[in-house]
Amino acid sequence: MHELSVVMSIVDIALEQAAKKDAVIIDEIELDIGCLSTIEMNAFEFAWKQGVKRTILERAVKKVNRIKGKGHCSDCDHTFELENLYDACPFCGGYLIGITAGKELRVKSLVVS
Amino acid sequence: MCATCGCDTGATITMHEHGHQHDHSDHHLHEHSHKKVVDVEQDILHENNLLAERNRGYFDAKNILALNLVSSPGSGKTSLLEKTLTDLKGDLNFAVIEGDQQTTNDADRIHATGTKVVQINTGKGCHLDAHMVLHAVQGMKPVQDSVLFIENVGNLVCPAMFDLGEKERVVIISVTEGDDKPLKYPDMFHSSTLCIINKTDLLPYVPFDIEKVKANAKKINPALEIIELSCTSGEGLTTWYNWLKLKAVAAMPA
Ligand SMILES: Nc1nc2c(ncn2[C@@H]2O[C@H](COP(=O)(O)OP(=O)(O)O)[C@@H](O)[C@H]2O)c(=O)[nH]1
Ligand SMILES: [Mg+2]
Ligand SMILES: [Zn+2]
Ligand SMILES: [Zn+2]
Numbered sequence: 013m014h015e016l017s018v019v020m021s022i023v024d025i026a027l028e029q030a031a032k033k034d035a036v037i038i039d040e041i042e043l044d045i046g047c048l049s050t051i052e053m054n055a056f057e058f059a060w061k062q063g064v065k066r067t068i069l070e071r072a073v074k075k076v077n078r079i080k081g082k083g084h085c086s087d088c089d090h091t092f093e094l095e096n097l098y099d100a101c102p103f104c105g106g107y108l109i110g111i112t113a114g115k116e117l118r119v120k121s122l123v124v125s
Numbered sequence: 126m127c128a129t130c131g132c133d134t135g136a137t138i139t140m141h142e143h144g145h146q147h148d149h150s151d152h153h154l155h156e157h158s159h160k161k162v163v164d165v166e167q168d169i170l171h172e173n174n175l176l177a178e179r180n181r182g183y184f185d186a187k188n189i190l191a192l193n194l195v196s197s198p199g200s201g202k203t204s205l206l207e208k209t210l211t212d213l214k215g216d217l218n219f220a221v222i223e224g225d226q227q228t229t230n231d232a233d234r235i236h237a238t239g240t241k242v243v244q245i246n247t248g249k250g251c252h253l254d255a256h257m258v259l260h261a262v263q264g265m266k267p268v269q270d271s272v273l274f275i276e277n278v279g280n281l282v283c284p285a286m287f288d289l290g291e292k293e294r295v296v297i298i299s300v301t302e303g304d305d306k307p308l309k310y311p312d313m314f315h316s317s318t319l320c321i322i323n324k325t326d327l328l329p330y331v332p333f334d335i336e337k338v339k340a341n342a343k344k345i346n347p348a349l350e351i352i353e354l355s356c357t358s359g360e361g362l363t364t365w366y367n368w369l370k371l372k373a374v375a376a377m378p379a
């Protein structure tokens with residue numbers, strides 16, 4: 013359940029940002045979570061419920077942008093959607109693939125008051 | 126807030142809704158007028174990554190080769206350490222950080238080899254993070270020109286996400302685990318630099334297609350090095366020792 017540590021880090025970031033803006037309530041939070049970021053969404057939802065209790069995020073509406081994995085093949089120079097880390101390049105069958113998207117784990121924005 | 130290093134330990138922090146300064150009579154006005162959008166764009170693992178870089182800088186400055194050992198429970202991390210610490214005692218200086226949820230059994234096993242060891246108990250936490258390692262290192266003060274082994278909590282999922290500041294990540298699987306491990310836990314194989322396949326002495330007794338495992342691991346990470354060995358029979362240990370010595374030499378310029 014590393015998802016719980018991730019939620020706790022989000023709480024820390026939210027708290028820090030809210031303090032900077034002199035805010036006491038976070039109404040909304042927008043997160044980017046890449047499809048290759050090792051976050052299991054069911055576990056994340058569960059961890060979220062536990063983790064935000066009695067914190068500034070308790071009542072925040074959470075919006076999650078799932079960002080699709082993208083790979084770039086060093087052999088044939090193509091860029092393509094990558095569903096699993098073990099998938100081959102669909103153009104040449106090679107495995108020398110650099111990940112260009114899908115690893116995101118980011119607090120994108122907040123609405124505070 | 127952690128007093129020693131000023132970093133946040135991630136405990137639940139409570140905030141009272143009326144914590145800020147203003148007269149309560151203007152409360153409603155205040156609430157309805159103050160909605161703000163804040164562009165944050167901050168990496169959630171930022172704090173861990175900063176501390177990991179700090180660890181890495183410390184290791185580099187002291188010519189310490191730090192290795193993060195990850196595997197499922199029971200793959201043979203501690204056994205490999207016991208062998209290595211005993212066999213290479215005269216060749217290299219070692220220190221060990223042991224990560225476990227509860228017990229100090231593994232630290233006791235390492236201690237028995239005469240090696241400096243620090244135990245981190247993570248409780249419910251299923252992985253080590255850079256903050257824990259920072260404090261363990263502050264406590265043990267590993268010597269200049271040494272090899273620091275960090276045995277992570279037995280788990281092939283969570284530790285993949287947390288950079289500890291290590292130079293090499295070593296993933297260990299054993300032949301009793303089923304040959305679909307790399308495909309089931311691709312992140313760990315993707316983020317590791319060396320894969321050790323342990324317990325090869327048991328190959329005659331289990332259905333484990335070692336070539337298939339190697340091929341699958343290479344699909345995920347073509348640069349992954351693979352060493353097959355057995356802590357019990359000693360087969361393949363020399364290859365591992367040579368790999369380790371090579372890395373140690375690179376980390377410790379004369
Ligand atoms: N047959 C065999 N058993 C091994 C080998 N290496 C470790 N073991 C056994 O596997 C079990 C778990 O080993 P341990 O080192 O505690 O695994 P860890 O949880 O990854 O630290 C122990 O009973 C070891 O004796 C090996 O090469 N061959
Ligand atoms: Mg162990
Ligand atoms: Zn986890
Ligand atoms: Zn974890």
Ligand SMILES: [Zn+2]
Nearest residue numbers: 085088101104
């Ligand atoms: Zn290609």
Ligand SMILES: [Zn+2]
Nearest residue numbers: 127130131132
């Ligand atoms: Zn600290």
Ligand SMILES: [Zn+2]
Nearest residue numbers: 142143147152
């Ligand atoms: Zn108020």
